[in-house]
Amino acid sequence: MVSVMGRVTKTKQPRGGYIKPKDFNVIELNDGIDLYGEENIHSTLIGLAVDYLTRFTMGTSLEKTFKISLRGASIVNESDYAEELLNGISGLDDNSIENACKLVGFDTAFRAGIAGYKPVHTIQPDCSTISNIRTMVERSRTFNDNYGPIVKDGFTFEGGYTQLISSGDGDFLTETTLWDFKVSKKDPTNKNTLQLLIYYLMGLHSIHENFQEIEKLGVFNPRLNKVYLLDINDIPSEIISEVSSKVIGY
Structure with a gap:
């Protein structure tokens, strides 16, 4: 059984990635709270x-x-x-x-x-770790107030799996955006952006009709308190085609 992330890890991407992280629009949400530097x-x-x-x-x-x-x-x-x-x-x-x-x-x-x-x-x-988790959850709820409501969460891709990818589950859908949540200390990588594109394409092939309304790919990182957004229409059709066939196996 190969997961989405397992497939992403083994995929050799073009220089910079199929979707370059710098192509995402970055929005900083500033709440004035600093997280503790160490977690255990x-x-x-x-x-x-x-x-x-x-x-x-x-x-x-x-x-x-x-x-x-x-x-x-x-x-x-x-x-x-x-x-x-x-x-x-x-x-x-x-x-x-x-x-x-x-x-x-x-x-x-x-x-x-x-x-x-x-x-x-x-x-x-420990206390610092618990405090950081609490702050990140509270930031996620604020994010939902601003970018939600969330219409689907914790979904799998029945109908969309292939011989190359047989497992994987996404985080959240709002009405027009597919979201992935990350708590990394760094901005998204091209592995993260490819993962998100695969979720979108598998979603289109799945039993979930919500994906037909999706117009944007998004990452929310409550640790950095940043939102990253990309219009799907800005992704070249040849990239969509290549990831669909060579990476996913459609």
Whole structure:
């Protein structure tokens, strides 16, 4: 099973990338808050915790929000503990954020297999990490107020997978924009922009009709508090065609 990101990693792109990150329009959202410089858990866990807690605080049920975490827990026979962690999430208090950080640790078992899984009991975010996660979720909610509403989240691409890409899940759709959330300390790379284009093209081939209305690709990074936007009409047709055939396999 090859994921979207797995395919992106193995794809040799043209110089600068199929879609150059500098082609995106950058909007800085300044809230006057500085994040703590150090965090004590892996950036992947932080990204997932911010992503899932944002979905939950905006109305998605806990079970749907953490569905991949729960599936991963089942694979490693930790469903009871996962349910205990899930029941301990009620908002953005310290305990909820700590439980979310542990719970998303199960995602690895589902996404990468048991070999990559490490016991979630060892995940212990410190005060600075918890504070940063809270701030990033709050920024994500402000982002939704300005660029939303979100019409679909945590979607997969049934009907759009191919022999080259057999798994992958997107973050958010608003009415006319496909969004990817990143919590990197750096601006998007050409791997990130290719990932977003693949999501869009797979979405068009999928069962989700919402993708027919999508006009823009967007990245929101709550760590940097920046929005990156690109009109799909500004992407050359030959790029669309080449990524569709050579990268995705349509």
